[in-house]
Amino acid sequence: MDNVIRRRTPGARMLRAGLYALLMVMALVYLLPLVVMLLTSLKPLEEIRAGGLLSLPDSLTFAAWLKAWGSACTGTRCEGLSGYFMNSVSIVVPAVAISTLMGALNGYALTKWRFRGANLCFALLLFGCFIPFQVVLMPMAQTLGWLGLASSTSGLVLVHVVYGIAFTTLFFRNYYVSIPDEMIAAAKLDGAGFFRIFWRILLPISGPIITVSVIWQFTQIWNDFLFGVAFAGFGSQPVTVALNNLVNTSTGVKEYNVDMAGALIAALPTLVVYVVAGKYFVRGLTAGSVKG
Amino acid sequence: MSALNILHVDKTFGNTQVLKDISLAIESGEFLILVGPSGCGKSTLMNAIAGLEPVTSGDIQIGGEDVTWRTPAERDIAMVFQSYALYPSMNVRQNIAFGLEMRKMPKAQREEAVARVADLLQITPLLDRKPSQLSGGQRQRVAMGRALAREPQIYLFDEPLSNLDAKLRVEMRTEIKKLHQRLGTTIVYVTHDQIEAMTLADRIAVMRDGEILQLGTPDEVYNDPVDMFVAGFMGSPSMNFIPVTLVSRDDGYVLRVLDEQDPTGAPLELPWPPAREAQALHEWVGERLILGVRPEHFVEDETRMETSFDGTRLDVMATVVEPTGADILLQATLSGTEVTMRLGPKSQVAAGERVALRVDMSRAVLFETTNQRRVA
Numbered sequence: 001m002d003n004v005i006r007r008r009t010p011g012a013r014m015l016r017a018g019l020y021a022l023l024m025v026m027a028l029v030y031l032l033p034l035v036v037m038l039l040t041s042l043k044p045l046e047e048i049r050a051g052g053l054l055s056l057p058d059s060l061t062f063a064a065w066l067k068a069w070g071s072a073c074t075g076t077r078c079e080g081l082s083g084y085f086m087n088s089v090s091i092v093v094p095a096v097a098i099s100t101l102m103g104a105l106n107g108y109a110l111t112k113w114r115f116r117g118a119n120l121c122f123a124l125l126l127f128g129c130f131i132p133f134q135v136v137l138m139p140m141a142q143t144l145g146w147l148g149l150a151s152s153t154s155g156l157v158l159v160h161v162v163y164g165i166a167f168t169t170l171f172f173r174n175y176y177v178s179i180p181d182e183m184i185a186a187a188k189l190d191g192a193g194f195f196r197i198f199w200r201i202l203l204p205i206s207g208p209i210i211t212v213s214v215i216w217q218f219t220q221i222w223n224d225f226l227f228g229v230a231f232a233g234f235g236s237q238p239v240t241v242a243l244n245n246l247v248n249t250s251t252g253v254k255e256y257n258v259d260m261a262g263a264l265i266a267a268l269p270t271l272v273v274y275v276v277a278g279k280y281f282v283r284g285l286t287a288g289s290v291k292g
Numbered sequence: 293m294s295a296l297n298i299l300h301v302d303k304t305f306g307n308t309q310v311l312k313d314i315s316l317a318i319e320s321g322e323f324l325i326l327v328g329p330s331g332c333g334k335s336t337l338m339n340a341i342a343g344l345e346p347v348t349s350g351d352i353q354i355g356g357e358d359v360t361w362r363t364p365a366e367r368d369i370a371m372v373f374q375s376y377a378l379y380p381s382m383n384v385r386q387n388i389a390f391g392l393e394m395r396k397m398p399k400a401q402r403e404e405a406v407a408r409v410a411d412l413l414q415i416t417p418l419l420d421r422k423p424s425q426l427s428g429g430q431r432q433r434v435a436m437g438r439a440l441a442r443e444p445q446i447y448l449f450d451e452p453l454s455n456l457d458a459k460l461r462v463e464m465r466t467e468i469k470k471l472h473q474r475l476g477t478t479i480v481y482v483t484h485d486q487i488e489a490m491t492l493a494d495r496i497a498v499m500r501d502g503e504i505l506q507l508g509t510p511d512e513v514y515n516d517p518v519d520m521f522v523a524g525f526m527g528s529p530s531m532n533f534i535p536v537t538l539v540s541r542d543d544g545y546v547l548r549v550l551d552e553q554d555p556t557g558a559p560l561e562l563p564w565p566p567a568r569e570a571q572a573l574h575e576w577v578g579e580r581l582i583l584g585v586r587p588e589h590f591v592e593d594e595t596r597m598e599t600s601f602d603g604t605r606l607d608v609m610a611t612v613v614e615p616t617g618a619d620i621l622l623q624a625t626l627s628g629t630e631v632t633m634r635l636g637p638k639s640q641v642a643a644g645e646r647v648a649l650r651v652d653m654s655r656a657v658l659f660e661t662t663n664q665r666r667v668a
Binding site: 187192196200201 | 374377
């Protein structure tokens with residue numbers, strides 16, 4: 001029962017039914033690619049060749065998923081996506097953690113320990129949100145080379161942290177700006193210093209915005225392809241790059257079911273994160289002040 | 293030795309001077325209230341004492357030590373904030389103990405201190421609750437408990453009651469007064485509510501535009517204001533200001549009330565009490581002055597016999613009658629000036645009627661028209 005008063009004439013009802021039908025068709029159109037991917041990944045290759053893109057699989061098989069995970073060829077190596085998946089994890093976890101923590105510290109310093117030029121500092125940081133990835137490829141490669149981090153997991157973590165800080169700072173600054181300064185003043189009078197106030201007072205009430213920051217950063221870094229392909233070495237390529245290699249491997253037969261399974265494997269973590277924490281994402285984005 | 297000494301403190305934000313050469317000393321155990329309209333600098337002064345904002349020049353001493361450039365934590369003060377500023381993630385016990393923990397007090401002593409203030413403020417049953425589970429009044433108590441647990445040299449209260457509803461505010465006001473009497477603590481208290489100031493303070497500092505206009509006991513500030521601003525700010529309803537001309541007669545001075553609407557009519561004249569003939573008064577003969585009379589200094593003429601009230605007879609037209617229960621506020625026009633009077637609850641006055649009144653001129657005050665300073 002929706003909470004609206006509306007006309008109840010037959011014409012109005014028809015119109016509503018039409019509206020819902022239209023919306024459902026649109027939703028279907030939107031979902032169709034995912035459905036096709038899922039169906040294709042569960043069919044054996046012969047069935048796919050026989051056509052019937054939308055037909056349900058006659059013989060359900062997880063062989064394509066197993067192959068994509070364990071033995072599909074990405075370029076010259078045929079070890080599946082599992083190793084690259086783990087590469088992605090070892091890039092994403094530290095990069096998300098570090099960029100979120102640094103964003104929180106930045107937001108805290110920019111709002112609660114205001115210094116001369118804090119606004120300018122924040123404005124400059126925000127530029128980072130609008131710089132396209134391509135622009136920094138060359139200078140970043142140079143920098144990673146100087147730092148001795150070229151082609152390494154740590155190098156990729158660094159790149160993602162640098163790129164992510166702009167966004168995480170924005171999130172945390174806007175969240176902390178609504179937390180009353182009096183609370184910080186009280187903690188100062190109680191004898192707590194900069195980091196103590198951060199750990200003991202602010203972080204424990206930052207749950208919603210930490211969720212936002214983690215989801216955002218996780219999605220961005222997990223789905224990144226450009227930095228991965230540009231800066232990763234053979235041993236540190238993320239799953240997105242491996243997926244590209246898997247799909248583009250030109251030797252042998254084109255195994256659509258394996259391609260689809262690989263794509264789903266690469267996309268699954270971000271989907272899971274959103275499904276699990278999605279409602280906190282929306283809640284965190286709209287969170288006002290903390291009612292103390 | 294005074295507990296708090298403020299010496300020639302100035303504070304400027306950009307081009308605006310928020311505090312102008314403020315100096316005051318507070319004795320140990322004294323309850324000082326900073327009162328004034330919003331933007332008068334009282335909160336800035338409070339923050340300067342707390343060390344939350346640096347002063348532009350001047351010195352602040354606590355317990356004889358110069359603390360001007362010490363951090364809030366190093367000043368041995370505690371503060372109660374308007375928004376209570378409790379830590380939302382901690383329960384009441386942790387909120388109260390946080391300051392002690394930061395000062396590295398051993399756990400056993402901390403628990404003792406928490407138990408002591410919880411008992412004092414009757415919040416023992418609330419100790420395990422989170423601030424979000426408390427009512428406004430309870431949060432207020434916890435905020436006070438947090439300050440009391442530390443036993444600092446000076447307590448700062450920044451409009452602690454303004455977020456409470458009217459009834460609770462009066463209760464908490466009494467509570468704070470009791471607490472002060474029991475513990476003999478030194479308190480600096482900021483408020484814009486003149487009733488809070490009158491009821492709580494040992495001394496009141498009335499501030500405006502970054503200056504202390506008057507510093508004195510509630511009685512001095514109320515009955516002996518230095519200028520029209522202080523006179524008008526303290527007291528509710530406000531003091532009446534009536535334009536008059538000072539006239540000298542053989543038998544003493546008389547105040548002629550000017551009626552702008554009716555310049556031809558016989559002017560109302562109020563005799564200035566001979567007991568209060570100041571030396572300076574003769575300089576003002578023939579000049580325009582402002583007469584200040586508080587609403588309670590009017591009495592209905594019939595009640596004259598019941599009280600020892602002797603005053604000058606007046607005859608006014610009642611325009612608005614506002615019964616408050618305890619007494620009746622009467623608005624009347626006195627020779628063209630709107631005047632508020634506080635009459636006894638038994639008064640039968642109705643709007644539109646003429647009322648016979650007496651005014652107690654012995655407690656009236658006179659101000660200059662130009663700079664509004666007190667004349668007599």
